[in-house]
Amino acid sequence: MNSITTHFQRKKRKLMKIKKKQTKVTSSNWASKLFFGALIFSSVTAWSFEYQDFEKKVKNPYQVRSLVEKMPRKDIEENLRSFLVAGRPSRLIGSAGHKKVQDYLEEKLKAANSTNATYKRQEFTLSDASVSKEKGVNFIWEKKGTTKPEEVIILMANYDTLLKDPKTGKVILKGEMPGADNNGSGVSMLLSMMEIFNKLEIPKTVLLVFLDAEEFGAQGSKEFAKSLNEGVKPAGFINLTMLGHDSRTTDTEKKLNNLKLYTSGTEGDSAFGKLITKLGEREYSSISFKEEKISDGTSTLGFPATAESLWGAGFVGITLTQNRQTDLNPRYMTANDFAETLNIATYTNVFKYVTYAVLSWNYDIVK
Known part of the structure; x- marks a missing residue:
């Protein structure tokens, strides 16, 4: 047992x-x-964010800032790095990277298809056939305003690149050109703004324009300006270019946040520029854009002709960029224009500054 x-x-x-x-x-x-x-x-x-219904009812500056701050810094930086990867090894017109980045942009714009959001391709023949036999392509994303659609603001950035020999200044048609600062910084800011605008029902119309062939005679902006003459009269345009470099070491004035707002010198440009800086500095005062009038004899070293295309067509607007007189990126148009060389803190704050200013204008929170 x-x-x-x-x-x-x-x-x-x-x-x-x-x-x-x-x-x-x-x-x-x-x-x-x-x-x-x-x-x-x-x-x-990881890269997504959403707005609650109550957040979309914007009536004061604090609520505008909340919309901007909802987008994480890592998303802003990721948009920059993803764009650069898509265009490797160069975004020179006619190159494989140029074609890849066009596909990348088109897919991004297609995906941003909320109510009142549309996009289109604007193709044009290049004036210099020796550069490429392909057509140039501008991409235009529009978010139509719900209550004041006739009031329009335009934000632009070119996505093509150009490589030059740093000693001779001659164009190099074969070689790597990451183009992080010039002008991945501007393009990526537009892509990040698009994510925010796409999630909102905004009162006024916003156009985001991705320009091609700017490094060869500002051909994309000239084509876009001609199309605007058909009826659109914007409140103003903002050209975003080279907004990633900011260094006390390379700046001859030994300053950080030493940025510039370039105008043609007209009262209209200056007034529009003052409005944008007043709104941006209201919540992001660490960033400062000092106005420089081209008509005052300012050196145009490296100055983008994009704004001149629209000024020449009679439109009011500004270029926001680094201080090209005292702190021009030393890697400008070289193979060393990497994301790792940029001041991501400044880049992020500039994005917030501009987005905040545009949304404040859009919601008529300007006092």
Whole structure:
């Protein structure tokens, strides 16, 4: 009897050990599934943000700032790096990278398809066929205003690049040109703004324009300006270019946030520029854009002709960029224009500054 009891007790203990082991394995499997599930979920949602309905009812400066701050800094930087990867090794007109980045932009614009949002391709023949036999392509994304659609603001940036020999200044048609500052910084700011505007129902109309062939005679902006003459009269345009470089070391004035707002010198440009800087500095005072009038004889070293295309067509607007007189990026148009060389803090703050100013204008929160 004792031997039988002992036998069953041993068997029971063995079964309990097996069951305990099975439970541990099962728990481990579930933990593993939950862990990898969390990784998958986080990879999908890492770059996303949403606005609650109450956040979209904007009536004061604090609410505008909340809209801007809702977009994480990592999203802003990721948009920059993703754009640069898409255009490797160069975005020179006619190159493989140029074509890849066109596909990238088109997919991005297609995906931003909320109510009242549309996009179009604007193709044009290049004036210099020796550069490329392909057509130039501007991409235009529009978010139509809900209550004042006739009031329009335009934000522009060129996405093509150009490589020059730093010693001779001659154009190099073959070679790597990351173009992080020139002008991945401007293009990526527009892409980040698009994510915000796409999630909102805004009162006034916003046009985001991605320009092609700007490095060869500002051909994209000239084509875009001609199309505007057909009826659109914007309140103003903002040309965004080279907004990633900011260094006390290379700045001859030894200053950070030493940025410039270039105008043609007209009262209209100056008034529009003062409005944008007044609004931007209201919440992001660490950033300062000092107005420089081209008509005052300012050196145009490296000055983009994009704004001149629209000024020449009679439109009011400004260029926001780095201080090209005292702190021009030393890697300008070279193979060393990498994201790692940029001041991401300044870049992020400039993005917030401009987005805040545009939204404040859009919601008529200007006092």
